[in-house]
Amino acid sequence: MENKFIRAxxxxxxxxxxxxxxxxxxxxxxxxxxxxxxxxxxxxxxxxYFYERLYGARKEEK
Numbered sequence: 001m002e003n004k005f006i007r008a009x010x011x012x013x014x015x016x017x018x019x020x021x022x023x024x025x026x027x028x029x030x031x032x033x034x035x036x037x038x039x040x041x042x043x044x045x046x047x048x049y050f051y052e053r054l055y056g057a058r059k060e061e062k
């Protein structure tokens with residue numbers, strides 16, 4: 001089963017950026033999620049939300 005959260009190391013590798021920048025992106029995405037009422041975990045972000053925000057990958061709604 002795929003982990004539901006993506007960590008800074010994986011974000012850095014996925015985007016070819018430094019780990020400090022990956023943490024900055026995670027903080028930004030977690031702030032967006034907090035504003036929407038979601039609970040967040042420091043240093044991790046929901047994998048699905050990460051891909052939606054960075055690549056526009058959303059599931060088709062019927």
